[in-house]
Amino acid sequence: MRAVTIEEPARQVPLYGEYEVVVLGGGPAGIVAAASSARAGRKTLLIERYGFLGGMGTAAGVTNFCGLHGNVYGEHRRLVQGMASELLARIDRLGGLNTPHLILGKVFAQAYDTAAYKIAADELLASHKVHILFHALGAGVVMGDNSRIDALLVETKAGRQAVRSDIFIDCSGDGDLAVWAGAPFEIGDAHGHPLYPSMMLRLNGIDPARAGEAWRTIPQLMEKAIAAGTHRFPRKSAIVRPQKSGIEWRVNFTQVAREDGHAINGVEPDDLTRGEIEGRKQALAAYEFLRSTVPGFEKSYIVDLPPQLGIRETRRITGGYQLSGEDVLGCASFEDSIGVNGWPIEAHVPGDVVFTFPPIPESRGYNELPYRMLVPEGVENLLVAGRCASMTHEGQSAARVSGACFAMGEAAGSAAALALSGNRIPREIPIEKLQETLKQQGAFIGRDQMVPEGL
Numbered sequence: 465m466r467a468v469t470i471e472e473p474a475r476q477v478p479l480y481g482e483y484e485v486v487v488l489g490g491g492p493a494g495i496v497a498a499a500s501s502a503r504a505g506r507k508t509l510l511i512e513r514y515g516f517l518g519g520m521g522t523a524a525g526v527t528n529f530c531g532l533h534g535n536v537y538g539e540h541r542r543l544v545q546g547m548a549s550e551l552l553a554r555i556d557r558l559g560g561l562n563t564p565h566l567i568l569g570k571v572f573a574q575a576y577d578t579a580a581y582k583i584a585a586d587e588l589l590a591s592h593k594v595h596i597l598f599h600a601l602g603a604g605v606v607m608g609d610n611s612r613i614d615a616l617l618v619e620t621k622a623g624r625q626a627v628r629s630d631i632f633i634d635c636s637g638d639g640d641l642a643v644w645a646g647a648p649f650e651i652g653d654a655h656g657h658p659l660y661p662s663m664m665l666r667l668n669g670i671d672p673a674r675a676g677e678a679w680r681t682i683p684q685l686m687e688k689a690i691a692a693g694t695h696r697f698p699r700k701s702a703i704v705r706p707q708k709s710g711i712e713w714r715v716n717f718t719q720v721a722r723e724d725g726h727a728i729n730g731v732e733p734d735d736l737t738r739g740e741i742e743g744r745k746q747a748l749a750a751y752e753f754l755r756s757t758v759p760g761f762e763k764s765y766i767v768d769l770p771p772q773l774g775i776r777e778t779r780r781i782t783g784g785y786q787l788s789g790e791d792v793l794g795c796a797s798f799e800d801s802i803g804v805n806g807w808p809i810e811a812h813v814p815g816d817v818v819f820t821f822p823p824i825p826e827s828r829g830y831n832e833l834p835y836r837m838l839v840p841e842g843v844e845n846l847l848v849a850g851r852c853a854s855m856t857h858e859g860q861s862a863a864r865v866s867g868a869c870f871a872m873g874e875a876a877g878s879a880a881a882l883a884l885s886g887n888r889i890p891r892e893i894p895i896e897k898l899q900e901t902l903k904q905q906g907a908f909i910g911r912d913q914m915v916p917e918g919l
Contacts, residue, residue, distance in 0.1 A: 511597045527577070536829045747769060801911040
């Protein structure tokens with residue numbers, strides 16, 4: 465019988481460096497966490513598995529910021545400010561930021577160019593003197609005393625290396641660092657099933673005049689194709705919208721599942737492998753439908769399939785508080801608020817996407833995000849920000865988007881710097897001081913603040 469494990473020989477791991485703050489993962493949360501920590505004067509390293517930043521926004525081709533805005537008593541307002549505003553201004557100066565557009569007539573989202581996002585993120589981190597290590601995949605941790613992480617292990621082209629830090633921030637999206645350190649976590653709904661992933665694609669060669677507002681007519685064209693038996697679609701709610709240049713559109717008709725119909729699990733290697741292949745098949749089918757059916761798409765072609773499948777949910781770390789679906793729909797407030805989320809519950813159910821909003825226009829349209837959701841149980845020198853923060857399945861389906869991730873990341877980076885300045889562990893920092901710091905940095909935390917004006 466074959467052994468189910470092998471024994472790895474002990475080895476001495478080279479020390480790459482020692483820092484005050486180390487951030488794992490360069491998505492929206494990781495970008496602003498690292499920039500915020502470094503802005504406060506802390507020696508900060510950002511570690512990213514790819515050779516560019518942006519997380520799912522670039523690596524999975526999302527090309528759309530959700531959650532920056534909210535519907536506040538019937539008025540559309542830009543809510544997420546602070547470090548996110550600096551990043552968006554840089555994207556805009558590169559000509560890569562589109563005008564916000566309405567989703568379902570209720571809340572704004574904002575498209576961007578992925579190349580501009582990558583460059584702007586590089587520039588943002590350079591301006592704040594963040595150290596960056598690209599092409600480094602987190603592989604494990606070495607624990608010290610008192611439930612503290614001593615070092616993060618990474619795999620690089622130079623082999624395995626170790627990085628020491630006083631405080632670590634897990635912005636990996638999958639909660640990798642936190643899980644290696646022993647923090648408790650959950651996956652998916654009550655049955656362990658996460659949100660369905662998608663494979664995005666971008667098309668070029670569209671005739672803008674003929675295409676017009678094609679997103680309004682495509683649902684009817686899909687229904688006709690299904691009735692005629694010419695096409696089948698993995699899900700009903702399709703995303704087909706123009707980028708800043710009208711000849712380029714982003715497309716998502718996809719919903720990637722296992723053979724049993726449940727969602728691909730983004731932390732299972734075999735699932736990911738099958739999901740990547742199936743996602744590309746679905747993307748090709750979507751393109752063929754658009755080219756053959758929708759006016760203006762006749763001469764279109766696929767200009768980009770992203771480096772990876774778009775993962776929405778894997779592990780969610782258990783912290784001092786789990787943001788819930790009830791918190792989202794009830795526009796909850798918290799004494800330890802460090803930011804806000806204006807995005808609704810976005811449930812990716814079998815064959816469809818179902819949005820559930822707080823009452824409009826009766827409600828303020830956003831919930832606050834408590835600091836406790838960034839503080840995992842059982843690990844002293846660790847914070848968690850982004851889609852793997854402490855949330856329920858329903859809460860995560862809303863606050864996993866880039867707007868809330870920016871807010872969480874800025875709070876985590878600022879909290880790490882504050883903890884170091886007071887020789888404290890992250891869970892013991894004075895919340896009022898963190899809140900005041902975030903306000904001074906231009907962040908909107910909701911509590912005791914006026915809602916920002918305009919878009």
